[in-house]
Amino acid sequence: MTAVAVAERTVTAPPVSVARGYRFELVKLVSQWRVRLLVLACWVAPALFVAGVSQQDTLPSDTLFGRWMHATGWAGPLVMLGFAGTWALPLLTSLVAGDVFAAEDRLGTWRHLLVAVRSPARIFVAKTLASVTVILALVAGLAVSSTVGGLLAVGNQPLVGLDGHLLSPGDAAGRVLLAWLCALAPTLALAAIGLLGSVALGRSSMGLLLPVLVALAMQVAQMLPLPVAVRLALPGYAFISWNGLFTSPAQLTPLLIAVAVSLAWAVLATALAHLLFVRRDFTNPAYDGSGRRAFTFGVLPLAALTAVTVGAVAVATPSTGSGIEQAKVQKSLAIVFAHLYRLQTEQLHRPAVTEAQLRTSAACTKSDGQAAQEGAGNDWRCVVSWHLPGVAVTGSAIYQLDITSDGRFVADGDGPKEVNGYFLVRTSTGDAPNPLWQFDGNVELLETQ
Amino acid sequence: METLHAVRAGGISKCFGEVVALDGVDLDVTQGQIHGLVGPNGAGKTTLLGLLLGLAVADSGRLEILGQQVGRAFAAPDGVAGFVDGPGLYPSLTARQNLAALAALRGGDARTAGIDDVLDQVGLTDVADDRARGFSLGMRQRLGLAAALLTRPRLLILDEPSNGLDPAGKRHVHGVLTRLAADGTAVVLSSHRMDDLEALCSEVTILATGRVVFSGPLSKLAAESRELDYRLRTSDPGAARRLAADTAGVRIVDDSVVRQDADVFVVRALTPALDELVAQVVRSGIAVRELAPVVSPLEAAFLALTDQEAGR
DSSP: OOEEEEOSOOOBOOOOOHHHHHHHHHHHHHTSHHHHHHHHHHHHHHHHHHHHHHTSSSOOTTSTTGGGTTTOTTHHHHHHHHHIIIIIHHHHHHHHTTTTTHHHHHHTOHHHHHHHHOOHHHHHHHHHHHHHHHHHHHHHHHHHHHHHHHHHHTOSOOEEOTTSOEEOHHHHHHHHHHHHHHHHHHHHHHHHHHHHHHHHHTTOHHHHHHHHHHHHHHHHHHHSOOOHHHHHTSGGGHHHHGGGGGSSSOOHHHHHHHHHHHHHHHHHHHHHHHHHHHTOOTTOTTOOSOSHHHHHHHHHHHHHHHHHHHHHHHHHSOOOSOSOBHHHHHHHHHHHHHHHHHHHHHHTTOOOOOHHHHTOEEEEEEGGGTSOSBSOEEEEEEEEEEOOTTOOSOEEEEEEEEEOTTSEEEEEEOSOHHHHSOOEEEETTEEEEOTTTEEEEEOOSSOOO | OEEEEEEEEEEEEEEETTEEEEEEEEEEEETTOEEEEEOOTTSSHHHHHHHHHTSSOOSEEEEEETTEEOOSSSOOBTTEEEESSSOOOOTTSBHHHHHHHHHHHTTOOTTTTTHHHHHHHTTOGGGTTSBGGGOOHHHHHHHHHHHHHTTOOSEEEEESTTTTOOHHHHHHHHHHHHHHHHTTOEEEEEOSOHHHHHHHOSEEEEEETTEEEEEEEHHHHHHHOOOEEEEEEESOHHHHHHHHHHSTTOEEOOOTTTOOSTTEEEEEEOHHHHHHHHHHHHHTTOOEEEEEESSOHHHHHHHHHTTOGGGO
């Protein structure tokens, strides 16, 4: 009779460490031509774009800081940031995070990976870290490349802030860096949504497109006349609120709220993706994790988070209106005008004045006073008044304001021509339009403390 | 004599929702044995292989792999390697990079992990630096086997490893598996290629609708089998047919579909009756030029045991 015995004692193989899994995932990501092309594009194209545009006669003045691209190299990375927040970052997060799990479904490699790593949880962490690393490398490329392009093409000049005050090159550099760092928060939120889509929707192309669709939805929402509390509670607002870094004092409250909301989305979406992933049944090759339950499980908690953040922001900052009110528009316009008046004075080599001496004020009406004096629109008309030392007459100039729902406005000079009309001014970087002709500004949507 | 078991499974059941994939399956595989897993599509082969690889846990039953009781946790003991549903390869990496990435994942050094050796074993040295994207199915199968060999497994699980293999690739794979078994590694493989299983396996388990319908040595399977059909080619087919018709236990089958030429006819018989027929043919001075089963004994048993005989 054959005696039966078992083989020598065998220990369960420990799961592969997260560090090794991370390196494995990075190798796979970087081996893809798509990712290599993205890295190359993000590290080269912005420099070429900024350098090229800075040398053009016509500047992208419809983009924030675009009208200053000929004046300082620090405007370039901010123009790039505005573009990136709208298009590039959602697209990049889609292509990297939105595909990192779905790619294994397409290749049919899940079982192979599970056998090799032996821990779904560690696979999730490794994939998440690897995709975030690639995304950070892409974002860094956009920031560094556009900065280098701007500085090489135009130079390290002071930057005109959003309220017209002049930022020294060092100050501008710090704020540009801070602005890009703040943009990382909504980028991470989009990346987490990409991970969630990639896990929840499997091979479906919807998973890949989810960050782009969410970003698009957020942009559309920001164009709507939403209450401020709702606007700030959306994860994409940090792509806008970095503007507040370029005013004096900096508009930090909306920025911090937007960053916190973005990070909350990033954490929740990642946690949901993790939960869905570790519960997935990998023994069924036909099942790629998608399904109504997974979709519902992913969408409902995020909808709940939106509701909670809207409530929290509404309670913390009682701003349920549009945030664009007559008094705030007038104040904001007067401040920008005063700062830029000083700049114009300097460029025209006139006797220097201070903002205090100018005692600038503005009187604005919307729709010729026929409608409510608040809210976005291109029907704001303002008369700016100022005083010059030793001159009895009060100066005045007319502006047409186009204010968008997020508080940003473009002021278009409507006379007198000598003050805010179009003429060229000789500056250290070449001829430039009169700074009081057309300029950007923003209305702080939250009540100023 | 003491037998070392690589796999001992008893009463294993596994359901997916209302679908019963495995229903009280028993499986014993000793070290150094190549064990074949046969069954129609949906019989539960891949599910069983997945359990052995640690991809899932059984709903009930006892499973011991390499001496370790497998619990409810998602884990397989060290020393188990292989693949189910095809090898997992990354098309953007070369064959060597695929293996190096796996070696690094397990903490090995790509230079010392034996990558060149395993590539040589499976006959892929010449394409080691080609991207897996351009590999044929057979090459992918061999690279998957190489990936499994990197871990120096004591239990190798392979799901349809012969798919897409050309004769040279098949020779490489058979050689590797035979050497592994000779060195004491247990191999459990599923296949629909009965000739492969007969060439490689010492024991087989036949599954049908999640249940074991046969498990044991191939010889036992042959003994349990019913009559088989044999192609018989002789120098005098007319005389041979007459002898077959007169031999007890031998029937001439209506072979119009099978027969390729006039020299061949098909008889149905158990082995003893067939032996008697061959002896008579030879005694009559008729040369036997070919005698082969129309379907292999394993395939015949498979079809019979899985109630697919009617489909022949």
